[in-house]
Amino acid sequence: MSRPSLSMGKRPSAAAATVSRRVSAGARAVRAAAGMNRRAASARERAALLLFAAAVAALSAVAWPLVPFAAGLLPDSLPVERLLWGAGLAAVAVGAWKTWRGRKGPVWLGWLVLGAWGAAAAAVAGTAAVAWLLLGSPGLDAPERLSPADLDAIATRAFAVVAGLGAVAALVISYRRQRLTEADVAREDTRLFTERFTAASAQLGDERPAVCLAGVHALAHLADDAPTRALRQMCVDVLCAYLRMPYDPEPGPLPGGASRERREEHRRRSREFAALREVRHTVLRVIGDRLREATAWRGHHFDFTGAVFDGGDLSGARFTGGRVDFSGAHFAAGTVSFSGAVFAGSRVSFRGAVFSGGTVDFTRAVFSAGEVSFGQAEFSGSRVDLGGARFSEGVADFTGARVTAGRLCFGSGAPASGTPPKGLREAAAAAPDVVRLPLEWMSAAEH
Numbered sequence: 264m265s266r267p268s269l270s271m272g273k274r275p276s277a278a279a280a281t282v283s284r285r286v287s288a289g290a291r292a293v294r295a296a297a298g299m300n301r302r303a304a305s306a307r308e309r310a311a312l313l314l315f316a317a318a319v320a321a322l323s324a325v326a327w328p329l330v331p332f333a334a335g336l337l338p339d340s341l342p343v344e345r346l347l348w349g350a351g352l353a354a355v356a357v358g359a360w361k362t363w364r365g366r367k368g369p370v371w372l373g374w375l376v377l378g379a380w381g382a383a384a385a386a387v388a389g390t391a392a393v394a395w396l397l398l399g400s401p402g403l404d405a406p407e408r409l410s411p412a413d414l415d416a417i418a419t420r421a422f423a424v425v426a427g428l429g430a431v432a433a434l435v436i437s438y439r440r441q442r443l444t445e446a447d448v449a450r451e452d453t454r455l456f457t458e459r460f461t462a463a464s465a466q467l468g469d470e471r472p473a474v475c476l477a478g479v480h481a482l483a484h485l486a487d488d489a490p491t492r493a494l495r496q497m498c499v500d501v502l503c504a505y506l507r508m509p510y511d512p513e514p515g516p517l518p519g520g521a522s523r524e525r526r527e528e529h530r531r532r533s534r535e536f537a538a539l540r541e542v543r544h545t546v547l548r549v550i551g552d553r554l555r556e557a558t559a560w561r562g563h564h565f566d567f568t569g570a571v572f573d574g575g576d577l578s579g580a581r582f583t584g585g586r587v588d589f590s591g592a593h594f595a596a597g598t599v600s601f602s603g604a605v606f607a608g609s610r611v612s613f614r615g616a617v618f619s620g621g622t623v624d625f626t627r628a629v630f631s632a633g634e635v636s637f638g639q640a641e642f643s644g645s646r647v648d649l650g651g652a653r654f655s656e657g658v659a660d661f662t663g664a665r666v667t668a669g670r671l672c673f674g675s676g677a678p679a680s681g682t683p684p685k686g687l688r689e690a691a692a693a694a695p696d697v698v699r700l701p702l703e704w705m706s707a708a709e710h
Contacts (some may be wrong), residue, residue, distance in 0.1 A: 312357060379435045380428055393632065421525070452490055455668040459485050472538035476545055479505075484551045486560065496563050502546050505568045510571040511536065513596065540573065547575035554580035561585075567592055573621065578602040582609035582633070589613045594620040594645050604628045611635045618645035618669065626676070627651040630684075637661045638686070642697070644669040655679035662686030666694040674701045 395401070410416075462486055466478030479502065485496035514532045517525060553560035554577070562584030570589075574597030582605065590612045602624045614636050626648050638660055646669055661684050671690070673679040678701035692696035 305603070315399045317598070349655075375435050375439065375546055376432045379431045381429065383431050450488075456485070456489065456494060460498070463498075466504060467501065472542055475542045477547060479542065479545050487553075489559075492559075495559060499560070499563050499565065502550065506543055506546055506570045510539075513573070514538075522707075544575055547572075547577060551575075551577040551580050554582070564588075569593075570585055571595055571656045572599050573597040575599045577604060578624075579604060581605045581607065582611055584608050585610075587611040589616050592616045594621060594623050595620045598622045598624060600624045602626045602627055606630045607632045607637050609633045613637045613640050615641075617641045617643065618647055620644050622648065624644045627648040628653075630654045630681075631657060635659045637664050637684075639663045640664040640665070642669055642671050646670045647672065649673045649679050651677035652679045654679065654684055656682040657685070659684035660686060661690050664690045666690050666697050669697060670699070671697055671702070673676075674699045678703070 283540055322570075387540055459481070463478050463481035466474050466481060469475055469478065482498045486495045489495035489498060511538055514529055521529070550560070550565065561581060564586045565588070567587075567589050567636050569591040571593045573595050578600040580601070587609050588611075592613070594616065598621060604625070606629065610633060612634075618639070618641065623645055628649065630652065632655065639660075642664065648670075650672060652673070664686060669692075673687075679703070680703075683700075683704045687700070688704075691700055
């Protein structure tokens with residue numbers, strides 16, 4: 264299978280171009296981070312409101328006998344129906360006003376204070392009305408004249424009302440100040456993330472391998488610290504994009520009698536290749552380390568479409584969500600280890616991948632949920648070892664896989680167990696010398 268190649272001398276410029284495109288996309292995503300944080304906060308507020316409503320509904324159901332009792336306390340002359348209609352229309356008006364204000368930007372502080380005063384007055388009036396009803400709706404006797412003690416009581420209550428309104432206003436102002444402070448902190452976090460992301464991406468696109476390695480680790484730590492899922496995904500995308508860049512194969516041995524210039528050139532290319540391979544293997548190792556532990560990296564999307572693999576360690580990784588795409592990838596040399604990996608909820612695709620050399624190790628892997636597709640994959644030289652793997656029904660699919668050379672082994676050491684993947688028996692029938700199935704699966708196929 265022919266693949267695009269890139270000479271080692273041109274690799275840094277391609278890396279810089281790819282990383283530059285990723286940085287531009289990342290910058291746009293970072294600029295939207297503050298808005299995403301606000302939307303996330305709104306989602307939390309809506310969830311809290313729904314939880315509150317559910318709690319009120321549950322409490323009402325438990326305390327339902329109190330409703331007829333309270334209704335019996337209402338005087339016959341009280342226009343209950345009109346009051347309920349008024350309360351409903353008031354709620355609709357408040358909702359419409361909030362929707363309109365939400366499109367106009369932040370609410371003026373004065374409106375917030377007035378609204379808080381109105382809510383406080385309504386709460387006090389409601390409490391007084393309930394108390395009046397529970398006391399049997401006693402009549403109010405207007406005094407003929409006010410004594411000095413009555414005037415003093417009125418003044419005292421007036422001062423209490425003013426103090427209460429001032430306290431409510433102070434609470435509103437404090438709440439508004441807290442929200443502004445949180446917004447400033449979010450903007451500062453976004454600015455710092457942007458600076459770190461730009462620096463790490465520039466390192467990854469550097470010509471010097473040591474600087475590239477530093478960029479890999481910097482991006483990984485930046486993803487660990489990302490405040491939102493979208494920003495973490497952006498860091499993951501840059502790391503995966505580095506692996507998708509055109510990648511030259513390892514320089515072959517020189518023919519006998521090669522000139523000194525050719526030997527020097529071969530030595531230089533070999534060193535450059537080894538350095539670049541170390542960076543690529545480090546990217547895979549960093550991803551594997553995060554997926555082995557219960558980190559926030561799980562559930563993200565990993566796009567390895569068309570990447571060339573000549574080694575890498577993803578052993579023990581847990582693919583429990585998101586998409587992992589190896590479509591069209593080329594496993595050309597070395598050992599790529601998925602040993603002990605768990606596929607439990609992700610959509611993993613090896614569709615159209617080419618296994619032409621080296622070893623791909625799936626020993627003791629667990630295919631328990633999600634989708635793992637090897638459809639249309641080409642097994643033409645690699646040793647793909649799935650000994651000891653466990654398959655649940657309907658998870659793995661080998662429909663349309665082409666097996667011509669190499670070894671596709673399900674029975675070395677401890678045999679694979681569970682339900683045979685879909686399409687595997689057809690592939691084994693087409694190349695019985697290449698595909699090795701467990702005896703249990705072969706017996707089931709014969710019957």
